[in-house]
Amino acid sequence: MSGFAWSAFALNLAWAAAAALTVMLVTFARAVRGGPHRIVDVAWGIAFTAVAVVTFAASAGEGDPTRRLLVTALTAVWGLRLAAHIARRGRGHGEDPRYEAMLARAPGSRNAYALRKVYLLQGALVWLVSLPVQAAQYVPGPPSAPFWAGTALWAVGVAFEAVGDAQLARFKADPANRGRIMDRGLWAWTRHPNYFGDFCVWWGLFLLTCDSMAAAAVSVVSPVVMTLLLTRGSGMRLLERHMAGRPGYADYQSRTSGFFPRPPRPSSPRDRKGVGPR
Template sequence: MTGDAWAAFGLNLAVAAGLALAVMLGTFAVALAKGMHRIVDVAWGVAFAAVALTTWLLSAGYGDDGRRLAVTLATCVWGLRLAFHIARRGRGHGEDPRYARMLSQAPGDPRVYALRKVYLLQGCLVWLVSLPVQAAAYLPQDLGLLGSLGLLVWATGFVFEAVGDHQLARFTSDPAHRGRIMDRGLWSWTRHPNYFGDFLVWWGLYLTACATWQTAALTLVSPVVMSALLVWGSGKRLLEAHMAGRPGFAEYAARTSGFFPRPPRKTPR
């Protein structure tokens, strides 16, 4: 990047932070009106799409047009598909048990606690995780081999996530499967195809920002933080703690990879 591009990128960082905050505060207001905080999970994907679109507009004249468009479309397709999927999955259901449990144990006013621990935290994470999307838009180089590889990794992750979600939705919609563990399709290769897909999506987007060592170093925190969230934070760890008591889960876990896909073991350990 040139000096002007770095200055524009700095402004973009500030605008993206304000935008992520605005999306989360708006979602918080809607959640209070509805008395239900699970809609913040829908806002997560929407916020990333909003940051990507705003970055695309602000970066005009600075970055390579092909790279700008590719990264913007990739982020918007991922974020809006995820938002739509979560909204459809939650339609007709009450509060998410995770949020109900967390807020029932909140010290002081649960609304203030939710604002601080859920909405403001997620706004900060949107800004931090989207750093490669923002940086890539200001790079003057075309995608090249590394950027194209990044899009291939992104596409692989997107397919894993979308197909895994679709397979699970079809399985759980059948009343005959109530109470059973999903162990078919991609779910026989990994216990979390959707989380593994997310993992690939953000490492792929990171590669699109690696045209210079400065942007590669600056944005590395994004896929690292996302990976930590998916494996040790609010993703795999919490879900498996919730699933541990279900009949058949121990056997399923014994034969199926915990994260990275592999063929299922024929004889569980």
């Protein structure tokens, strides 16, 4: 489909950058006033929602109204659910060990270092990863098969994230599970149901652009970058390194897929104690 509004989309890139930057700077100001820098993780989902809403306003009269509304709604549902989950999970806790270790290496002011290495970097990633959310809203014409396929993939992803997070929260809330590896429910099929869910969400959102070759071409970098972040960057690789060597985790690794879900393999008899925190 032709007719992609390149000039309007180019202006939207600036509006989206401003939206992401505003969310990150407001969050940084809140952290400087006494909150831990871990609240930037809450801002991640909020920033994507802000980009979607700003794009919805800016794309009026350019893209298909139904597509614009659905893209904004899907992004907001994903982003706000994630933000609420992370906020609940971190309530009452101090600084995230990842950020504490990073800030301990700060050559000068910890806050200035956090601004550069955490907030501005995450703001830039939000802008880059959100390209499908922006581009899809400038696609003319009503949604067709790729759009609905993307919506279905998005739904699978959100389900994996929400169900996996709920299962892990219930597991940790039970004192009887203290010191044990979570290997039930979705966690028996993949060691990272939330990361697999994110993968589905962003490839799904990319499919929303595929009624336009131009929009798809400018957006494909987004799911590729998100996939690399989840599998090679700050996602599963860091978590696997953190968990390595804990009692029971090697057996869990041997029988459970690292990313794409599949039925678990049977564990070896000598490793079935399955103890160790997750």
